[in-house]
Amino acid sequence: DQIKNFIAQQVAAIVLNPCDSKSIGPAIEEANKAEIPVFTCDIKCLAPEAKVVSHIASDNLQGGRMAGQAMIEALGEAGGKVLVLDKREVESCLLRVQGFKDVINKHNATATSKIAIVAELPGAGQKIKGRETTQAALQSYPDLSGIFAINDPSALGAYSALEEAGKADQVKIIAFDGQPEGKRAIKDGKIFADPIQFPDRLGRQTAKTIIAYFEGEDVPAEQLIPTELYRQADALNDPAL
Secondary structure, eight states, X not given: OHHHHHHHTTOSOEEEOOSSTTTTHHHHHHHHHXXXXXXXXXXXXXXXXXXXXXXXXXXXHHHHHHHHHHHHHHHGGGOEEEEEEEOTTSHHHHHHHXXXXXXXXXXXXXXXXXXXXXXXXXXXXXXXXXXXXHHHHHXXXXXXXXXXXXXXXXXXHHHHHHHHTTOTTTOEEEOOBOOHHHHHHHHTTSSOEEEEOOHHHHXXXXXXXXXXXXXXXXXXXXXXXXXXXXXXXXXHTOTTO
16 A cells, blocks of 8 residues: 555655565566666565565575574583574565574584474564464473574563573573664573664665666665674673663
8 A cells, every 4th residue: 555655656766674575566566567666675575576676685694694603602512402483474584594594404414412493483573472482382392492583572572481481591592683672681681692683774775775776877686784693792881771
């Protein structure tokens, strides 16, 4: 509906951060027919017929790999069973999980104590769903050692379930994003670490790309902004907290 309104207003360009990477396709195709250039920021469109000028996002695959390294660091030589709270409707979350699994699989190829991903369950990127999914997972895997959540809200929901079950000290959580609430949870020791994103950089790069496009320059089809791993030591020295 928003895109239909933009088309009716005859806007010069459209920037989208879609909440579903595939179902957004037909709406983008309507903008394509109206010859309005479309740019995506943060979350990519995966519909093959939809045309996007440039996609500007965090390097989610790289961030997922950082999350995998953080999980290895958190669990140490003991290894253990790990739950993944995912959100498969969104391309960025798919990449985060892929990067995480790549690193864990590589680790397991040589490690004595393995890290076993015992389940990949929907956390919906939401605190309530993350809590409910973790509660159910604990029934099947009471000896869980780690949780990788694709964002801070689902991680905080997971922590709530662990706390309620008396397992907050048993299970290490790796999240993703670097939202203020997530950073505070890292400072308090509730979350072990986050690969963090930089939304301000994404916004600036998107604006620069639109300007370059209208000035007739060739712009890259995809532009990725690296993430950085944020641990408790970073939180303790973070002036924003």
